Amino acid sequence: MSAPSVLSASLAPGRHEPLGATVRDGGVNFSVFSAHATRVEVCLYDEAGTNELARHALHGPVDGVWTGFLPGARAGQRYGLRAHGPHAPREGHRFNAAKLLLDPYAREIVGEFRNLPEDHGYPFGHPDGPAALDERDNGATALKARVAAPLAGPGPRASAPRHAPQDVVLYEVHVKGFSMRHPEIPQALRGSYAALAHPVSIAHFKRLGVTTLSLLPVQFAVDEPHLLGTGLRNYWGYNTLGFFAPDPRLASAAVRHDPTAVVAEFRAMVQTLHEAGLEVVLDVVYNHTPEGNEWGPTLSLRGLDQKSYYRLQADDPSRMENLTACGNTVNVEHPRVAQLVLDSLRFWVGEMGVDGFRFDLAPVLGRTAAGHDPQAAFYTALRQDPLLSQVHLIAEPWDAGPDGYQLGRFPGRFMEWNDKFRDGARGFWLGHGPDGKAVTRGEFARRFGASSDVFHPTGPCGDPGQRSPLASINFLAVHDGYTLNDLVSYGRKHNEANGEDNRDGRDGELCGNFGVEGPTDDLAIRDARERARRGMLATLLLSQGTPMLYSGDEFGNGQGGNNNAYCQDNEIGWLDWPNADDALIAFTAELSRLRRAHPLLRHAEWFAVQGCSPETGSAGSTGSPQRTSALRWFHPDGHEMREHDWNDDRQFALSALLSDPHERLLLIVNPGATPTRIALPAAGEGTSPWRLLIDSSGELAPATLSDHALTAPARSLLLCIAAPLFS
Template sequence: MMTVFPDPALAAGRHEPLGATVRDGGVNFAVFSAHATRVDLCLYDETGAVELTRHALDGPVDGVWSGFLPGAAAGQLYGLRAHGPHAPREGHRFNAAKLLLDPYAREIVGEFRNLPEDHGYPFGHPDGPFALDVRDNGPTALKARVAAPLAGPAPRASAPRHAPRDVVLYEVHVKGFSMRHPGIPEALRGSYAALAHPVAIAHFKRLGVTTLSLLPVQFAVDEPHLFGTGLRNYWGYNTLGFFAPDPRLASVAVRHDPTAVTAEFRDMVQALHEAGLEVVLDVVYNHTPEGNEWGPTLSLRGLDQKSYYRLQADDPARMENLTACGNTVNVEHPRVTQLVLDSLRYWVGEMGVDGFRFDLAPVLGRTARGHDPGSPFYAALRQDPLLSQVHLIAEPWDIGPDGYQLGRFPGRFMEWNDKFRDTTRGFWLGHGPDGTAIGRADFARRFAASSDVFRVGGAAGAAGASAQRSPLASVNFLAVHDGFTLADLVSHSRKHNDANGEDNRDGRDNELCGNFGVEGPTDDPAIRDARERARRAMLATLLLSQGTPMLYSGDEFGNGQGGNNNAYCQDNEIGWLDWPSADDALIAFTAGLAQLRRTHPLLRHARWFDAPGAARDAAGAGTPATLRWYHPDGRELREPDWHDGGVPTLAAALRDDHERLLLIANPGAASLRFALPPDGAWHLLLDSSGELAPAPVSGQEIVAPPRALLLCMAAATAPSSP
């Protein structure tokens, strides 16, 4: 039962931790605002519609306003009102008529409906966003609810610890994974609970992935332009609550109870951990739903816009937009750094997750000098006793100046490698981004974990940065949520985003793809065969290359989106995985690739080939592993061979003291003879096209089928033939 207060005096509070904390028979409240002149704590009844009392917090002390409310308890609804200058041209947009969500809210109730009164200015006013709207939006605004301390052991206690070289990532949307899965109970579909259902876990284990990379699960709202369209922000890249799991991803029975939503999320993590699976969260600390100067006033804007956001240097009335989402969070500010780090620690320490993928990650390291690998945020992250132990994955680009930062992240960061994506696609499709063929040299670099990017150390010279990164820093992928699925990129030559309601203007133009002669589905057996060969060859390249592989959920069974390469607003059968049409043979093929990767250490190096001390055995003895490239005629490739302009067929020979492997890549439309290196007899382990069965190779040559990747092992270390 919620306690209603007649209007007690607020006692002196503690300035830390920030947010609402149950303690000593009451609740402590603390919030940061460097430029406010007063901050009010507003208590609401259990419906969230009636404001009961209002209390002025003490402060500021180092920018923090605080107070202690005796007798208050978990379950109390509240919001904040910040007083201060309304001077938009100076960067200040204080408006005490607007109820603000606590940035540290762990439980959030209500629904954002993008009402006119949610904005700090009156619609239609001639001064636009510089005008002041004095309507009180309290009855309809989102509210924070005081959360009780989490009970029971944190799921982190049971977390698996996979060696970095063993990690296989699987990017997946919590809801989309299970909404059409016939093996998961209908009442659970689309939820955290469904992702931890035994049927889901069985699929992940069969597939051989170790680490689920979840699309955003933090509390998100829809963009204003989606209201009234029947569409919604399905992907969730519009975070408002950095400490609260999104109730829209909980099972129907609990989604209206924030406490139960949190419990369901923790139970999911616990179940996945017990199955040996790690959980990585895609997190969005680069922008918020408050948008540009025309956007709503929901939280950070009203609390202290000038501290929380980056403003244009020559016009502080305008937001700096390095994200294409209207605003940019000012992570360079110490208190904003604290907000991000506190949020990350909460998800690891209390919710049990195993790491993060940072959306538009360069924003986090931007200073007045641009992106800085030695920035205070990265330094704080790397020294944190909790966060320094988990996976850190960067999307290494934003839309700002010098926004492409692939290879320039420090320490243990892994990075999404779009160079691998485009080269692998182009190699097997027969054309690169500019229409010309992908050459041997480019394919070889991507196969070898993009040594030109990570081994040379793009971050060299930056404070705290290493001159050389591990090959595992390269997160290799073929497709992710943003773009074509694997099935679509071999079935379409252009995007088909009409269902998004933006006249097909949204989504990436000129995405590398190819339809092999017919746009979309076809019954032509030759085209279907070519598409299937290309798709399997790409999957084999992904899972057998050096680096850290990442599968996009559904690619393992042929899921498509009808050519939509920007399904961010498609919370329907376009965006959900099409399990009823799943290709089980393709699942088995993908699982077999993952098994080959696990079985052969040469396919998953933690060090560079030929580097000092690389790839020695457990005792440190032996010679370093080697990687050599071969021409189809059996000789090692020479300089002219890398640029001969013909079909870029080649072979990679990997060798250490324990085994010898040979990967043969034939992207051409015709079969091709390969002379095998003179290392004795060879055994074929894999032909991605399926033409050749695993068996000993007769003689010293092999005929590689069209559009196929082959894996062979020297017979001395090969399995005995059946």
Template structure:
């Protein structure tokens, strides 16, 4: 190969970004606003020996570029950037450091932390102001030119569920199948396993429509985890924004095979009507704060890629809690994010994104802006306009809590729903004081947050547990966190997370405690699935999965973080399936318009809140201390649609209810105490069992 490399690089084109085969060669384009020169470094196929260096042409509008004739897919390369090394001004150029192309479609090598990955001398008294001249190429990750993929198979016929029909299932690719007995051992923990018939059968039986996958882009472990022999299991530390993570594939050492397996997984899920949404981390990179390494972005143009402290450009702005913050307000960084998103939709076939720490994407010099340029670009993009957009609407910066402020068709994680539902059903056991009014507001899609600017109830993504925090089983089994295995002396993870153990910490054989936990857990699941808005199940909650009270299992790539199929609660799984079926069957349980007052018009529905004695709730009722049971009646403007009555009783004792006139049939008793399809007596009274949610339908 050494002899076949051309003597010089041709000028090439300044677009598209990255390395792309064309016209009998490969075109390279890389952004840097402040570099003086960028070199393309070509390696042998193993990435161990540097064969030749070429200076790229440019810059052309901030892009260095070149065309290498006579080569093609399989070419391994890295970049070296020359420019000022003035950390105090935000410039961190160091040509001794081989840099990974941010737009790499394939990455070769196994990353390990080493001192020479830093642009400065570790341990030097001047810290980052010192300059390290060691070459890190031997240990650096390299990019490999990939075969052009074209459009993902079957993408144009992919399912597209209407917002009102979506039921999300947040799931970790590896954790779902690693201990699944119905999936061949060779596949467990992989993309292929998620598309195995046993997995698909579970998703279909459960009634979910859309898998929300924890990060699958190429991630590396943080140095403090590597030092402890732990890994970043969740993967919120992305380095390769165009590459599926090989750790989740069956053939880890072949990047092309990893990509093919991911595409096949998406196509198989699509064939069964299931959508795929990716959790993406466009808010920070593994390069950390100003003391971090120089792996890619920092070495190419630190001042453009990252937000720096305005009056001290030697320091990174840390709005993410991870050391650095991508500067998405920069046009080229915004372009990079949009290019990456388009790649995952067009070439990889996915159906949408959940944006981690999403306020970062809308941060300008004036704080978070719902009308930031990035959001405008995202919403008008012809390809991205078709997919689901979900925000985690908080980051770690000033005024970082932005629930309800994202634009247009964004859906948003609603943690106020989680806290209200947990507080209402756990009650005094968790020292929680949640009023009927707060619970009712969250149950009806949080109009105080989302009823503005043409947004609909489905904008509220409702959840009671997610990957970050306790599992639902642990919410009702532990009074405090048990994170010692993370190696941080139980200091990590959220303190004071709403939970209750009902008398015993952790597992117990006490039948009374077990019954209480079961009732509360089922009541919370029923509230989640039947509330207005978009429900999101945490994978494993339908099995009764526990993490032993660990509420921050991000580094637990073991039985703690994997789903426990051997101990799965089949009855609970059937219960969740019944809930999603009920939600589908009853139009008023997924009514994606705000409830209004009669008379209304076609397509409208009305809601009346009732006290247990059957009278309408008044202002003083909402604030009455000591009584938390109440009911809601939902009626459609269309008389052909059956009305519904939901009874909520979080109390430790059964609660008699006086029902509105008419005939009512029981559709659901979350406690399982009453006979199914029980019809109410003519007297119009029904006693709701302790800690239960009941649904009745007019007949």
């Protein structure tokens, strides 16, 4: 049907579901939620997206939903929304029909956000500030949605691998940063979805033994206003505006300007990774939007129905509640807002094929007027949904609001980023914790054991009977903070390149330079750093819980001490493949292989801890005594750890005996700067003598141990095995 007939067609009442723009029955169905609007219009634009061709009023509302069916319209049509209603900031309303709004359900987005004055609902410089009304029309320059054609085929979900929970090894990675400097990936593909699924990339993932890629945000994002014009951009992507659209900036150059082709490239990436046995988890940002606080632009949700979509301050609804430190907070407690989030998640699983989600600032999603509620309706909906209940659900268990630290308090279905493991493991090998004091053996044992003080059913924060050791996602470094290489090379942050006078980023992040700030030719310092780094990697991959490796840490990638490289879309933020340490990659791969080979290192249930527990300081068990797998802790002198041994801040070496009917493993840890003699417990009747499998320091080669003791090298972690003589 020709364009003129579409433009002159009258809009019939449409279907309420699904929300968004849907091609059907020879036309397009539009459905939009706004509980407080008095009129909602869909505006059609030309191919360039600059000229408004027609404006149609939607029918409704019915239960807050406005609908319309436009016969003759088809995929590819550019459109935006205008919402009429009260401009009453003191009541929480900021309707302004002069502002073209992006459909929250847009699956294809065209245009560029430039933060022009007319993108704001108030005139810059007006004495009334955000309470004033700017009636300039921004339709010519605003972002537009483009009607998407139905996706063809069964999609990549059909080929998704299903790794057993205890086998999962996560790998946090930025789509662009992974490949931009990779010499073996074609230049035309570098930095793209296609590059992440290139055979060279897959070969690296398989060599490392990771099972699940955790991608930094890939949903359509825009840059913060303060970055525009600086030459910097929001590289990490934690500023999502389009919850149903993959970001075109992460697509290969050949397809970047065609939203349909971007979707196809993303789906092909997931399909290829699935065929290689790799899962794909997305980092998603449903806690805030780029519309910021009351001074921010009017792009989508604010203009459609601010009072429904955002949390407003109870004593002053003209101001946004800021539980995210990003200016606003999405009101997921509202049923229709929860629906938006759930519909988006279903789209990424059902249509795009992904295998789970890591929820940024996850407590926001369970916030009620009384604070964070582990039984919030949103969490219940996730766990009951036929599709979403099958995928990984990972919480970043803190936000910026009151009582925002919720580690261990999410429903049992969730895994959680465990910063206690991060700080405990770092501090043990660096020789000091966040408070400057020594990290004790008791603290190390807790973190090695999957933080049973946090996640165990009988722990003070546990969800009785529902938490597994695998709920603890253990990590040493992630995108936000130092890389592993930098945390052993710097004693303070170096964020000068961010243009904020080094004020941004986390102050006091746990790190240590071993005597010299930054790179050094001092061989003793370099050796100490290398031993500490390898000891941490061994701790990460041999501990109980679910390990997560930060991309680049396996080969010594650094960022020059920048612990907040969110805006560094350059060689600071990209992985430094030209200087990759292949020996460190091989070491990391061997640790991963050992984890796969020995079920005792990836236990899905809590061990029966015999003897003195680091949690209680007394004889007891953090697991069922009927279980056949056990964990025992030993002092270097050979006796089982006693109450006073756990908190002794003069000695730090210890060993752990893990056993079941099939094998016995001995983990020996010496984080100190000098070698330490360690008495070996008896290998056990009917077993072979202890055999050393790996020494993180590299001093000792794998061999059978003939004595009842050994000298653990300085800053080393050793793993030994005693296997049954007869199976």
